[in-house]
Amino acid sequence: MSFKVNGEVGACGGKLLKLSHHSNVVNNSMDVNVYLPQQYYKNSNDKPIPVIYFLSGLTCSPQNASEKAFWQLQADKYGFAVVYPDTSPRGDHIPDDPEKYWDFGVGAGFYVNSTQEPWKKHYQMYDYVHRELPAQLNEYFNKSGNAKVDFLENVSITGHSMGGFGALSGYLQNYGSKKYKSCSAFAPIVNPSKVPWGEKGFGNYLGNDKSAWAQYDPCELVKKIPNRGADRILIHQGSNDGFYKVQLKPENLVEASKGTSWEGKIDVHIVDGFDHSYYFISTFVPEHAAFHAKYLGLAQ
Ligand SMILES: N[C@@H](CCC(=O)N[C@@H](CS)C(=O)NCC(=O)O)C(=O)O
Incomplete structure (x- = not known):
């Protein structure tokens, strides 16, 4: 498997690589950006560099977060790489929203494996993000056999909006x-099963059988998957986010966790005055970086 390097941009102490590659699971070419921190180029690490996967929200390509989330400074501080996958396959032949709106179809793959026509041939974003992409990155970057970046094992996941859903869902489904x-x-x-964005996305990609929706819904998953003991989930939500009360509803996850082993371990911070934009994301990226750095063995 090979990646095409479309750009290599100096950023902070490392480099942002703008890549594309063929995905067998989505049957299409996919764009992906990878930030390699200063530690990669200085060769100062004896252990492979851990990775944080950042899943973006509706309408985003890999560029939005690369340009506006400011992960790079944090990556250099702690010594992790960042992978920014795309939100769907792209191209004129990729079926798109019949309503021609931005909340479904191209730019809105919802990180699920579609089971329905005409979506299922290309919209296999769950397998792409959690299986094929990490495996291909590992093969490409660690060709020599001397792994410098750990894309497979010492990895964490985060994301925004639809990508925040993708991160929570993928984390919990693979928790075991x-x-x-x-x-x-x-x-x-x-809680995608209960909000308009999720109802439209899941209805189309997964069909009408709600049990297929439940396997992806974080509010259902916390009830089924036992916490091993000390693991916590960190969430930030802006109080001025226009999507907060209708589409996002972070309180539903806290409510769903009550009486389960996740109770008290999902930290939802409602932050006053912040909206849904990358001004909000970039403000709290340092806190999320510090949170992940501990789990990745990069900080105390
Ligand atoms: N303003 C967007 C609405 C969708 C939106 O806010 N998308 C969020 C993720 S759910 C985003 O990150 N947009 C891209 C950006 O802010 O760079 C549009 O109308 O296209």
Whole structure:
């Protein structure tokens, strides 16, 4: 498997690589950005560099978060790489929202494996993000066999809005196999089965059978997957976010966790005056970086 390097941009002490590659699971070319921190180039690490996966929200390409979330300074501070996957396959042949709106279809893959026509041929974003992309990155970057970046094991996941949902859902679904060391989210859709964005996305990608929706819904997953003991989830939500009360509803996750082993371990911070934008995300990225750094063995 190979990646095409479309750009290599100096940023802070490291480099942002703008890549594309062929995905077998989504049957299409995919764009992905990877930030390699200063530690990668200084070769100062004896251990492979851990990775944080950042899943973006509706309408985003890998560029939005690369340009506006400011993970790079944090990556250099602690010594982790950041992977920014795309939010869906792209191209004229990729089926898009019949309503031509931005909340479904291209730019809105919802990180699920579609089971429905005409979506299922390309919209396999769950397998792409959690399986194929990490495996391909590992193969490409660690060709020599001497792994410098750990894309597979010492990894954490985070995301924004639809991507916050993707991070929570992927973390919990893979919790048993310890795939991700930690999970956080910025203004996530926590209860997609019960909000308009999720109802439209899941209805189309997964069909009308609500049990298929439940396997992805974080509010259902916390009830089924036992916390191992000390793991916490970190969430920030802006109080002035226009999507907060209708689409995101982070309180639903806290409510769903009550009486489960996750009770008291999901920290939702409602932050006054912040909206849904990257001004909000970039403000709290340092806190999320510090949170993940501990789980990745990069800080006390
Ligand atoms: N303003 C967007 C609404 C969708 C939106 O706010 N998307 C969020 C994620 S749910 C985002 O990150 N947009 C891109 C950006 O702010 O750079 C539009 O109308 O296209």
